[in-house]
Amino acid sequence: MKSKFAAIAAFLICMLPAARIEHAQAVMLFSKKDKQEMERLLQSLDPEQHPSFSHLTDEKNFIETLPKQDVEEKEEKEDSPEITGEEKELLSRLVHAEAKGESFKGKVAVANVVLNRVGDGGFPDSIKSVIYQKNAFEPVLNGSINRKPDRESVEAVEVAVDHDKKETDALYFYNPDIATDGWIKTRKVVERIGNHVFAI
Template structure:
């Protein structure tokens, strides 16, 4: 085969492979977009399941207005300097996350970080949506065998970490949601991802992985 023929054959081959790849990627993206459209229509369970919603809201109000220990805890955490965590969480088991083997793996920094993440990612979400975000962090911590801090600061995982809200003091509701999740309260089980599909369409946001929608967050399993 002459050199010119080889060049022509190679060019045709490259163009063909590129064209086939483009068609495959286009069809894949088109399918994903159709899935996203369906997921956008998913019902918000915080509106559908009013009994659960009101139960959680009442629980929040109970802790906010009637539980003196909770109020003291929130006040104490609110007064902590970000670089000087001083609460001995291990001595307050009602605020600690107890592993299946009975060990306590949470310190005051973990509680603060979890509350900050909830505040930055779900500050405007319903109370159960705040707990659901915390559930994602704790599930990842368990599955990946990583600390809460490592999960929250993992590269390119939680956009809220890069926002001003993460630097601000969390709201009382965010603190309470963090506490409830660390004490075992679950809105979702096995949720590994969440996203606002009105703003983005990540590759893992598929019907197969979809669990439910709470407020403006869609939750997915791994």
């Protein structure tokens, strides 16, 4: 009875979308009786309810098929670029215009603000849309965003798009010495880097 439950439990675990290869490999260790139970379970699957499993006739096919599909899906996601070269160029120009004279860390933090906005539901969902959102960034209004970025700004953007090296979770930044907008000063400050404060 226990072996029957073990076979059913292992099979159901392997059916989960996020199943790991180790689960499938564990099926190979079943006794002959467990394998017979697995075959009965596979045969009992309704092809209309589970079309993705309709071609599976035994545990060997199941083991060979599921991990391969899982790996292919992961590879497709990794191959699709999240940020294009054009977006990086635009972001580099913004960083150059907004953080000229600031430290490398400060430049990365400015780029992070744009990326954080893209991921936040209260802002547009692309780098270009965030940067060109009405009255969002001074360099767009005065045209300085059109200037070629320096090497450090380009490198700062490369670091910023690496999510493991995020400098800040802030959604706003400003220079408190020259900022005239009263509303921005009401935001909660989470960090200060150079002449900029970063807020949420």
